[in-house]
Amino acid sequence: MAIIPTYEIDLVKAKTSKINDVDFNNLTFGRVFTDHMFVCDFKDGEWQKPQIMPYQAMTIDPSARVFHYGQAVFEGMKAYKDEDGKVFLFRPDQNFERINKSSARMAIPEFPKDYFFKGLETLLKLDSEWIKPGVGNSLYLRPFVIATEPAISASPANEYRFMIICSPAKAYYNEPVRVLFAEKFSRSADGGVGFAKAAGNYGAQFYPTSLAQKKGFQQIIWTDASTHDYLEEAGTMNIFFRIGDKLITAPNNDRILDGVTRKSVIQLAEDLGIECEVRRVSVKEIKDAAKNGSLKEIFGAGTAAVISPVSAFEHAGDVFEIPEEENSYATLFKSTLLNIQHNLAEDKHDWRYEVK
Amino acid sequence: MAIIPTYEIDLVKAKTSKINDVDFNNLTFGRVFTDHMFVCDFKDGEWQKPQIMPYQAMTIDPSARVFHYGQAVFEGMKAYKDEDGKVFLFRPDQNFERINKSSARMAIPEFPKDYFFKGLETLLKLDSEWIKPGVGNSLYLRPFVIATEPAISASPANEYRFMIICSPAKAYYNEPVRVLFAEKFSRSADGGVGFAKAAGNYGAQFYPTSLAQKKGFQQIIWTDASTHDYLEEAGTMNIFFRIGDKLITAPNNDRILDGVTRKSVIQLAEDLGIECEVRRVSVKEIKDAAKNGSLKEIFGAGTAAVISPVSAFEHAGDVFEIPEEENSYATLFKSTLLNIQHNLAEDKHDWRYEVK
Numbered sequence: 001m002a003i004i005p006t007y008e009i010d011l012v013k014a015k016t017s018k019i020n021d022v023d024f025n026n027l028t029f030g031r032v033f034t035d036h037m038f039v040c041d042f043k044d045g046e047w048q049k050p051q052i053m054p055y056q057a058m059t060i061d062p063s064a065r066v067f068h069y070g071q072a073v074f075e076g077m078k079a080y081k082d083e084d085g086k087v088f089l090f091r092p093d094q095n096f097e098r099i100n101k102s103s104a105r106m107a108i109p110e111f112p113k114d115y116f117f118k119g120l121e122t123l124l125k126l127d128s129e130w131i132k133p134g135v136g137n138s139l140y141l142r143p144f145v146i147a148t149e150p151a152i153s154a155s156p157a158n159e160y161r162f163m164i165i166c167s168p169a170k171a172y173y174n175e176p177v178r179v180l181f182a183e184k185f186s187r188s189a190d191g192g193v194g195f196a197k198a199a200g201n202y203g204a205q206f207y208p209t210s211l212a213q214k215k216g217f218q219q220i221i222w223t224d225a226s227t228h229d230y231l232e233e234a235g236t237m238n239i240f241f242r243i244g245d246k247l248i249t250a251p252n253n254d255r256i257l258d259g260v261t262r263k264s265v266i267q268l269a270e271d272l273g274i275e276c277e278v279r280r281v282s283v284k285e286i287k288d289a290a291k292n293g294s295l296k297e298i299f300g301a302g303t304a305a306v307i308s309p310v311s312a313f314e315h316a317g318d319v320f321e322i323p324e325e326e327n328s329y330a331t332l333f334k335s336t337l338l339n340i341q342h343n344l345a346e347d348k349h350d351w352r353y354e355v356k
Numbered sequence: 357m358a359i360i361p362t363y364e365i366d367l368v369k370a371k372t373s374k375i376n377d378v379d380f381n382n383l384t385f386g387r388v389f390t391d392h393m394f395v396c397d398f399k400d401g402e403w404q405k406p407q408i409m410p411y412q413a414m415t416i417d418p419s420a421r422v423f424h425y426g427q428a429v430f431e432g433m434k435a436y437k438d439e440d441g442k443v444f445l446f447r448p449d450q451n452f453e454r455i456n457k458s459s460a461r462m463a464i465p466e467f468p469k470d471y472f473f474k475g476l477e478t479l480l481k482l483d484s485e486w487i488k489p490g491v492g493n494s495l496y497l498r499p500f501v502i503a504t505e506p507a508i509s510a511s512p513a514n515e516y517r518f519m520i521i522c523s524p525a526k527a528y529y530n531e532p533v534r535v536l537f538a539e540k541f542s543r544s545a546d547g548g549v550g551f552a553k554a555a556g557n558y559g560a561q562f563y564p565t566s567l568a569q570k571k572g573f574q575q576i577i578w579t580d581a582s583t584h585d586y587l588e589e590a591g592t593m594n595i596f597f598r599i600g601d602k603l604i605t606a607p608n609n610d611r612i613l614d615g616v617t618r619k620s621v622i623q624l625a626e627d628l629g630i631e632c633e634v635r636r637v638s639v640k641e642i643k644d645a646a647k648n649g650s651l652k653e654i655f656g657a658g659t660a661a662v663i664s665p666v667s668a669f670e671h672a673g674d675v676f677e678i679p680e681e682e683n684s685y686a687t688l689f690k691s692t693l694l695n696i697q698h699n700l701a702e703d704k705h706d707w708r709y710e711v712k
Contacts, residue, residue, distance in 0.1 A: 028507075107563040142424070189544060199425055203421070
């Protein structure tokens with residue numbers, strides 16, 4: 001597959017649009033999808049001609065490996081529209097690189113860059129009415145790859161499907177969240193797939209998270225599986241701690257997702273003259289800081305949630321409420337990011353990608 | 357859902373059978389399926405009326421959570437036929453209990469016991485021609501549950517599908533396998549989902565296993581993720597070591613699958629007067645035993661593979677060939693198990709379950 005053939009997409013347009021049935025002021029995350037989807041199958045050792053077609057259910061064999069062995073990866077991205085109707089993506093190169101890193105770890109063939117970008121752009125142009133202007137509005141894009149080969153041997157499939165589906169979105173978490181620091185359950189192991197957006201990483205969190213929710217905490221901050229002494233990430237978000245005026249976040253490793261919002265926050269901190277340490281963060285350090293009053297903020301950073309402030313955490317039976325911070329970094333980073341994403345602020349790092 | 361309604365299955369029979377197209381002497385594992393499949397959907401808070409229908413592809417929304425978050429579990433079982441045409445399952449109660457343990461960990465609703473057994477039995481009676489008599493022949497049964505709700509929010513689904521598909525099988529690994537002891541990659545973490553037959557546990561092994569295969573080793577023996585000093589399981593099999601005349605296998609924990617074949621081997625060892633220690637096994641102990649000649653055998657135990665002897669292992673660049681053992685425990689356990697499964701030997705523990 002050294003040479004990618006001349007680019008073409010088979011395009012079948014939807015006869016009618018569903019857009020008028022959608023209440024854009026009352027969106028539940030990830031439940032409504034636009035009129036079209038992008039589909040590209042891998043078989044006979046190569047990615048076939050991509051297609052865009054009306055969003056629809058698909059036919060798949062019950063023995064497809066995705067159902068049995070979770071051989072599947074995904075990405076999360078957003079498209080934004082400015083007041084002039086221009087459409088932007090945010091650092092899509094990062095998502096492209098990461099989906100292929102995830103795929104490599106899950107023994108899935110990498111997807112060609114031009115297919116990825118042309119697919120995204122063609123889809124966004126077709127469904128551009130679904131992207132509403134205004135800060136906070138976006139179109140959530142979900143590229144994903146699933147193993148479709150109909151055979152249940154426990155080995156990498158020979159057939160895959162790459163798809164992009166799109167769902168109009170408001171910010172994922174609107175209210176500050178209360179979190180629990182994991183003491184027993186784990187998200188991932190050294191040498192595992194935690195750094196990848198592998199499907200199974202997410203389903204594995206549902207049960208521990210449901211236990212946390214029963215205790216009144218919406219999310220879990222995962223700790224290292226070996227000792228549970230170090231804070232890692234929140235499963236759908238990376239996590240930042242502010243002690244005094246200093247920001248701290250865990251370093252990337254093979255257990256922690258290399259988040260696009262995370263790395264953007266680290267860069268913005270540098271731009272804004274905020275000290276940001278990328279190093280291990282212990283539970284003890286954060287509890288001590290909460291006790292002595294130097295813990296000013298905790299917030300999550302992720303594409304779906306953007307920046308999600310944490311209002312309280314629990315560990316070993318101790319609950320710490322985090323007082324609202326007047327000069328909040330979370331608020332600053334959120335507005336800075338949203339302004340860049342929506343073409344309302346200078347984009348000195350070339351993060352915006354206009355879909356023309 | 358306290359009271360399960362009177363049992364009924366909606367049954368649509370296949371108009372013709374595919375059985376004459378199948379070469380039962382040349383079966384690739386998991387590629388050919390029988391004429392029928394069992395399907396039961398969960399929605400509105402309960403399992404709906406089960407169905408048996410012709411094996412066929414199904415229609416599913418691209419936003420189904422199984423594709424994105426790996427919310428899926430499975431089981432592996434086999435049906436056997438004796439020379440009188442009687443059909444048997446082997447300890448199906450164990451598979452039933454385990455699929456619900458897996459489901460609980462993956463936030464999937466548990467499946468009712470009578471649906472599970474009536475589904476299996478009705479399916480096996482319909483497709484009984486697909487079960488060939490003779491030791492080594494079996495019908496591999498794959499119960500599995502997938503999250504089907506069409507919404508990509510990262511939370512447990514409200515809709516699921518439980519299915520059973522069936523594939524005629526010969527023994528999974530016919531030749532002794534060469535294995536690699538994991539030094540860097542991991543299968544699961546403490547507090548994770550390694551004990552569950554969660555789909556994502558399997559896809560996550562494909563890439564490290566493909567690297568092992570390039571080095572000439574078919575399988576990986578996973579070690580503990582924290583230190584890589586202790587041997588755990590083989591991903592599709594539990595693992596037994598024989599030092600002198602003593603058998604050793606790792607204890608169950610939240611990283612290791614509670615294998616039905618594993619627990620049967622432990623019981624058979626007791627029956628046969630073979631000492632079996634269930635305790636942590638270090639890499640060092642096995643390497644030392646290989647060096648001093650006391651390591652007599654390593655073998656895997658699992659439903660698909662039954663008993664799979666290991667002929668060599670590699671660790672840290674050292675390769676140890678395991679000489680063929682004349683009075684092999686692997687051979688003894690394999691024939692003892694197969695004879696019980698095929699109704700050729702006394703079944704003192706009531707492991708056989710006749711499908712009448």
